[in-house]
Amino acid sequence: xxxxxxxxxxxxxxxxxxxxxxxxxxxxxxxxxxxxxxxxxxxxxxxxxxxxxxxxxxxxxxxxxxxxxxxxxxxxxxxxxxxxxxxxxxxxxxxxxxxxxxxxxxxxxxxxxxxxxxxxxxxxxxxxxxxxxxxxxxxxxxxxxxxxxxxxxxxxxxxxxxxxxxxxxxxxxxxxxxxxxxxxxxxxxxxxxxxxxxxxxxxxxxxxxxxxxxxxxxxxxxxxxxxxxxxxxxxxxxxxxxxxxxxxxxxxxxxxxxxxxxxxxxxxxxxxxxxxxxxxxxxxxxxxxxxxxxxxxxxxxxxxxxxxxxxxxxxxxxxxxxxxxxxxxxxxxxxxxxxxxxxxxxxxxxxxxxxxxxxxxxxxxxxxxxxxxxxxxxxxxxxxxxxxxxxxxxxxxxxxxxxxxxxxxxxxxxxxxxxxxxxxxxxxxxxxxxxxxxxxxxxxxxxxxxxxxxxxxxxxxxxxxxxxxxxxxxxxxxxxxxxxxxxxxxxxxxxxxxxxxxxxxxxxxxxxxxxxxxxxxxxxxxxxxxxxxxxxxxxxxxxxxxxxxxxxxxxxxxxxxxxxxxxxxxxxxxxxxxxxxxxxxxxxxxxxxxxxxxxxxxxxxxxxxxxxxxxxxxxxxxxxxxxxxxxxxxxxxxxxxxxxxxxxxxxxxx
Numbered sequence: 001x002x003x004x005x006x007x008x009x010x011x012x013x014x015x016x017x018x019x020x021x022x023x024x025x026x027x028x029x030x031x032x033x034x035x036x037x038x039x040x041x042x043x044x045x046x047x048x049x050x051x052x053x054x055x056x057x058x059x060x061x062x063x064x065x066x067x068x069x070x071x072x073x074x075x076x077x078x079x080x081x082x083x084x085x086x087x088x089x090x091x092x093x094x095x096x097x098x099x100x101x102x103x104x105x106x107x108x109x110x111x112x113x114x115x116x117x118x119x120x121x122x123x124x125x126x127x128x129x130x131x132x133x134x135x136x137x138x139x140x141x142x143x144x145x146x147x148x149x150x151x152x153x154x155x156x157x158x159x160x161x162x163x164x165x166x167x168x169x170x171x172x173x174x175x176x177x178x179x180x181x182x183x184x185x186x187x188x189x190x191x192x193x194x195x196x197x198x199x200x201x202x203x204x205x206x207x208x209x210x211x212x213x214x215x216x217x218x219x220x221x222x223x224x225x226x227x228x229x230x231x232x233x234x235x236x237x238x239x240x241x242x243x244x245x246x247x248x249x250x251x252x253x254x255x256x257x258x259x260x261x262x263x264x265x266x267x268x269x270x271x272x273x274x275x276x277x278x279x280x281x282x283x284x285x286x287x288x289x290x291x292x293x294x295x296x297x298x299x300x301x302x303x304x305x306x307x308x309x310x311x312x313x314x315x316x317x318x319x320x321x322x323x324x325x326x327x328x329x330x331x332x333x334x335x336x337x338x339x340x341x342x343x344x345x346x347x348x349x350x351x352x353x354x355x356x357x358x359x360x361x362x363x364x365x366x367x368x369x370x371x372x373x374x375x376x377x378x379x380x381x382x383x384x385x386x387x388x389x390x391x392x393x394x395x396x397x398x399x400x401x402x403x404x405x406x407x408x409x410x411x412x413x414x415x416x417x418x419x420x421x422x423x424x425x426x427x428x429x430x431x432x433x434x435x436x437x438x439x440x441x442x443x444x445x446x447x448x449x450x451x452x453x454x455x456x457x458x459x460x461x462x463x464x465x466x467x468x469x470x471x472x473x474x475x476x477x478x479x480x481x482x483x484x485x486x487x488x489x490x491x492x493x494x495x496x497x498x499x500x501x502x503x504x505x506x507x508x509x510x511x512x513x514x515x516x517x518x519x520x521x522x523x524x525x526x527x528x529x530x531x532x533x534x535x536x537x538x539x540x541x542x543x544x545x546x547x548x549x550x551x552x553x554x555x556x557x558x559x560x561x562x563x564x565x566x567x568x569x570x571x572x573x574x575x576x577x578x579x580x581x582x583x584x585x586x587x588x589x590x591x592x593x594x595x596x597x598x599x600x601x602x603x604x605x606x607x608x609x610x611x612x613x614x615x616x617x618x619x620x621x622x623x624x625x626x627x628x629x630x631x632x633x634x635x636x637x638x639x640x641x642x643x644x645x646x647x648x649x650x651x652x653x654x
Contacts, residue, residue, distance in 0.1 A: 001053060003083055003092060006076050011087070012046040012057045013069050021118050022064040028112040038112035045138045046071070047123035053078040054130045056142055058100070061110060073100055075142060077130065081149045082142075096146040097139055148299060155301070158289065162302050164247050165276065171327050172242055176257045177269050178221070179350065180240035180323050185216060185223040186264030195264040196223060222350070226264075233262050239322035240271075241355050245332055249286065252277040252355055254319040275319045276302070277356060283337050283363050285356075321352040338362055342372030342380075349377055357384040365394035367402040374399045375417055382420040405430060412438055421445040428452040429460075436460045449488040457501040466508045486516055493519040497526070535569035538591050542569055545593040553649055554598055554615060554642075561638045563600050563613065572597055578609040579626045586614065595621070600635060611635050618646050 024040040044059040057071035074085040075097060084093040084100065093100060106114075119138050127133075133141035148155070178198050185208065187194035192205045199219035208214065208225045216223050235258065242253045254275035260268035276289040292307040293300055324347040333339045341362035346353070361384045362368045371380045376399075383390045396402045400410050403423070409430045413423065416438060425445040429436045432452045436444070440460045444451055447467065455463055471487045490512060491501070497519065499506045509515040546552060546565060555564050566572045569587050575597075576584035589595050600611035600623075611631065614621040623631045623639060631639065 001076075001078055003085075006053070006074075006078075006083060007085065009050055009053070009055065011070055011074055012048065012055070014044075014059060014064055015046075018044050018046075018059065018118065019064060022061055026113070036108060036112045038109035039116075040113070041116045041118040042110055042113040043117050043139070045117060045119040045123065047119070047126050047138070049126060049130065054127065056097075056127065056138065058097070060101075061113065062107060073097075077142070077145055080152065082146050096150075097142045144299070147295065151295060154304065155294070158302055158304060161278070161287070162276075162289070165251055165253075166244050166246060168242065168253075168271075169325075169328055172325050173271060175325055175327060176240045176255070176271060177259070177266070178219075180325070181238045181257050181259050182236060183216070183221050183223045184226050184261065184264070185214065186226050186228055189227050189229060194225070196221075197261065197264065197266055198223065200265070228263060233260075235260050239320055239352070241319075241322040241324045243324070243329065243332055243355070246278070249278060249280040250283065250332065250336075252279070252359070254322060275306070279359070281336070283359055285360075319354075319356070321354055323347075323350055323352055324355055340366075340369055342369035346372045346377065346380060351377060351381065353381055353384060357387050360387050361390065361394070364388065365390060367392075367394035367396050367399075370397065370399040370402055374414065376403075376423075378417055378419050379403075379423055403427075408435075412441070419445070421448075425450075425452065429455075432456050434460060440464060447484045447488075449485060451488065451491075454491045454495075454501065454507070457507055458504075463507075470508075470512055487512060490516045490519060493523055497522060531573060532570045535573060535587065538569040538587065541591045542566075545591055549593055549596065551596050554596065554646070556642065556645060557603065558638060558641065560603055560634065561600060561610075562603055562606065563598050563638075563642060565596075565598055575599060575609055575612055579612060579624070581612065581624055581626075581628050583612050583624075600638065613639075615646075618649075620646075 021041055021044070022039065025037050026040045027035055028038055029035040039061040042061055044061070044064065046057045046059070048055050054077040056075040056077070058073040058075065059068075059071050063072055070087055072086075072088055073093070074087065076083045076085075084095070084097075085091075086093050086100075117137060117139060124138055127138045127141050128135065131141045131145045133144050135141040135144060183196065183198040185194040185196050185203075185205070187205060187208050192208065193202055194205045194208060195202050196216045196218060198216060198221040201218050203217045205214075205217075210225055210227055210230060212225050214223055214225060215221070237256055237258045240255050240257050242255070244251050244253065252275075253273055254277075256272045256274065258268075258270045258272065259266050274291050278286045278289075280286055288305055289302045290305065290307045291300070291302055294303050324343075326344055326347040329344040329347060333341070333343065338359065341358075343358060343362060346358070358368075365383075368380060368383060371383065371394075379392070383392065383394060393402050393404060400407075403410065404427060405413075409426050413426055416422070418426070422441055422445045425441050426436075428434075428450050429441065429444075429452045432455065434452050434455045436455075437460075443464055444460070451463060451467075467484060467487065471484050490509070491507075493516075494501060494506055501507050551565055556562070566575070569591065572587050572590070573584040576582060583597060586595060586597055590597050595614055595616045598613040598615065599609070600613060601608065602610055609626070611623055611625045613623050620639065620643060623635065625631070625635075
């Protein structure tokens with residue numbers, strides 16, 4: 001209906017029971033504020049339905065008290081939309097019911113009664129029924145309708161896209177129940193007969209251990225052993241995923257599968273879909289949809305983008321790792337850019353992974369297929385986590401070139417499905433020309449540091465034996481125990497200090513902790529000498545700056561304290577080390593004449609650091625003690641004398 005026609009409908013008027021309600025008052029008390037007496041109700045609603053049009057007239061306490069008969073606003077709900085007439089200003093409004101009235105135009109009494117409403121119960125029920133709302137009051141129900149109508153253009157586009165999503169394959173639910181979800185083998189303690197949740201049959205077991213994984217003798221699926229006593233009833237869930245063709249491209253669908261286990265038997269199963277991601281025919285992502293509350297309404301539906309809970313979600317997306325249904329993948333991927341991506345083979349392993357990452361990686365890097373088909377599933381998982389910046393050569397089309405391994409090391413790991421640390425260790429051994437067994441590579445991978453670079457001075461067997469006997473701890477948060485990291489740091493220091501690592505007394509120290517500390521100190525002294533040599537080169541420039549800027553005039557003393565210039569650039573660096581502040585970073589600025597650094601000393605101990613001062617253009621910038629401590633009382637008094645001296649010097653110069 002057109003707006004003009006809506007105004008031909010007779011407006012509702014103030015009733016006697018509304019006037020009586022407007023005469024009621026209430027005492028309102030606010031935290032840390034004085035109490036105020038206000039009306040019991042701020043807004044008053046009347047409702048009627050005329051030929052499918054629902055009219056909600058809004059009256060206010062102030063207008064009723066003033067003797068006004070008609071409503072302030074007339075809100076019409078019809079044809080899935082709304083129109084609002086402002087009777088006072090005589091114009092149509094687009095604001096929602098919650099934003100029609102300006103807060104600051106209300107009286108104090110009306111503000112006190114904010115959020116209080118008067119209406120008849122039958123009229124409230126009429127609004128709830130018409131709007132199909134789950135709200136409790138008229139204003140909330142109308143607001144939901146208005147908010148939904150406001151975004152109707154967006155929701156219609158979403159609904160049109162969702163209507164193109166194909167039905168779920170019948171076999172998907174069966175797969176999710178038996179393969180997508182975790183499966184369990186229930187047994188009684190002391191007995192070796194178990195009930196498998198996957199196949200639902202009893203089987204004779206060899207050596208079941210609670211919480212450990214095994215294989216069902218019947219259906220050959222992976223199971224986790226549980227006893228009837230410890231876990232008779234529990235709920236379980238697992239993310240599962242499905243990829244399908246749709247008009248114009250493809251859709252990735254993310255579900256959560258739920259099951260309820262009771263005494264080894266699945267009593268309930270359900271699937272809940274929460275995310276859909278659409279792709280074009282080239283497997284470029286088009287849109288993301290998630291099933292949740294739509295904006296500020298109470299409507300649960302498909303919405304644009306991810307549902308944000310707080311500010312973040314894992315890995316830049318809401319969906320997590322999931323098991324992918326392989327049953328339709330061959331047909332779905334055939335003829336597409338991902339036909340030879342290895343995704344089908346990877347999904348068949350039952351591994352949980354980020355399908356979105358896999359799609360993005362496989363679309364650009366042909367090497368991902370080679371990894372999968374060669375059985376390097378763990379490396380595949382690592383590579384897809386990096387997406388557009390994989391850590392190995394995925395542009396290559398041969399698996400040996402992808403891995404960067406020669407024949408010897410490729411043959412060593414090809415049937416092992418190595419973890420990333422194991423592959424990296426094998427690559428390090430190859431790069432250093434070290435020959436190691438698979439067992440040694442596994443052991444080295446567990447150390448967390450690259451020891452291969454030092455094994456060229458010995459053998460893997462000897463170094464690993466030394467580590468096992470002398471460095472048993474990989475990481476100790478207390479720092480009280482020597483760790484493998486300490487040993488690696490020791491070797492690194494020894495190499496930097498040009499020690500002969502072929503000498504077994506150097507390579508395998510008897511007291512590692514003591515030798516480690518000795519080399520740290522030796523390295524520190526060497527670095528200081530290098531710094532001193534660099535600083536010595538700046539001394540001549542420093543003296544020129546002091547002379548040019550007449551900074552010698554800053555030097556002075558009192559009965560207890562003195563202030564002087566540094567004798568060298570190196571002395572400034574020493575000052576920073578002793579005082580644990582950053583004055584060393586000012587060396588170059590002082591050399592260039594930009595600022596002046598001075599030392600305050602006690603006359604009784606002139607060689608001991610006390611306070612450091614920065615002066616720029618005859619203005620004291622800062623005074624800092626040890627650990628950037630503020631000036632003490634005696635230093636503050638001394639600096640007042642110093643500042644007066646500078647000012648006198650300025651006046652004299654002028």
